[in-house]
Amino acid sequence: MASALINVPAKAKRGDIIEIKTLMSHIMETGYRHLASGEIVPRDIVTSFACRFNGKEIFRADLFPAIAANPFITFFTTVTESGKFEFEWIGDRGLSETASASITVE
Amino acid sequence: MHRSPHSTRRRFLGLAGGAAVLGAVPIVTVQPAKATPEMLASAIRNATNGATVKTGKVKLDVPPLVENGNTVPLTVSVNHPMAPEDHVTSIHIFNEKNPQPNVANFQLGPHSGRAQVSTRIRMADSQQIVAIARLSDGSFWSASVDVVVTLAACTEEAI
Numbered sequence A: 001m002a003s004a005l006i007n008v009p010a011k012a013k014r015g016d017i018i019e020i021k022t023l024m025s026h027i028m029e030t031g032y033r034h035l036a037s038g039e040i041v042p043r044d045i046v047t048s049f050a051c052r053f054n055g056k057e058i059f060r061a062d063l064f065p066a067i068a069a070n071p072f073i074t075f076f077t078t079v080t081e082s083g084k085f086e087f088e089w090i091g092d093r094g095l096s097e098t099a100s101a102s103i104t105v106e
Numbered sequence B: 001m002h003r004s005p006h007s008t009r010r011r012f013l014g015l016a017g018g019a020a021v022l023g024a025v026p027i028v029t030v031q032p033a034k035a036t037p038e039m040l041a042s043a044i045r046n047a048t049n050g051a052t053v054k055t056g057k058v059k060l061d062v063p064p065l066v067e068n069g070n071t072v073p074l075t076v077s078v079n080h081p082m083a084p085e086d087h088v089t090s091i092h093i094f095n096e097k098n099p100q101p102n103v104a105n106f107q108l109g110p111h112s113g114r115a116q117v118s119t120r121i122r123m124a125d126s127q128q129i130v131a132i133a134r135l136s137d138g139s140f141w142s143a144s145v146d147v148v149v150t151l152a153a154c155t156e157e158a159i
Helices: B005-016 B024-030 B037-048
Strands: A004-007 A017-024 A046-053 A056-063 A072-078 A083-091 A096-105 B053-055 B058-061 B065-068 B072-078 B088-095 B102-107 B116-121 B127-135 B140-151
Touching: A004 A083, A004 A096, A017 A046, A017 A083, A017 A096, A046 A072, A056 A072, B037 B088, B037 B127, B058 B127, B058 B140, B072 B088, B072 B127, B072 B140, B088 B116, B102 B116
Parallel strands: B053 B140, B065 B140
Antiparallel strands: A004 A017, A017 A072, A046 A056, A046 A083, A056 B102, A072 B116, A083 A096, B058 B072, B072 B116, B088 B102, B088 B127, B127 B140
16 A cells, blocks of 8 residues: 655745655556566556645656656745645556645744 | 677667668667667657757766665756746756666746755666756756666566
């Protein structure tokens, strides 16, 4: 079962640039590996990651098989108001996972 | 049997140029699971729409010597202000010798505050990694790093 780890500061000052770290537990099977029988292991990766703050998209990533297992992504954002970050991972085999984190801006 | 990247490239070019002799065809089809420098160049052209890519502004932080190609930490930062009228709109990462030339694309905006992203990638061989940043004025900037990999990713058999 997929699960996510999110690191967002609980508090920040208005106008601060904060770092957001995300990790999704996922095998990221490349689709280029073979079984001993010669059969190809089908691709199973996270293809897209997005982060929204109070409903507005602030960051998006397209991922390819060259991303290591358990995709780890960090990025920055400027915070101007308190609110909620929503994270979404979409991938092969109908993968769709979400997570969220709140921040208080003083 | 080992083939140097150079001879593969020469054969590929020969094929692309229409000057392919029959013997060159199997060479290309035998190695479908490896990106070539031409694929890297064409993936970059796709991302930039053929615009000129200048060297500079971008800093690509990746260890020069990697023991395990299955997980290689990588950070791209762009030395550019993130103002509404002038900012970094996207960052693209490419590689030379993995089966696919694309690694990741990141979409940013002026609210990002700082044009910096980190992730962990796989490397199937010692090769060059390229990072390209697109600015809001439509210009492209790049940085590239050569990485030596001791244990390659992707090659092992599953189970």
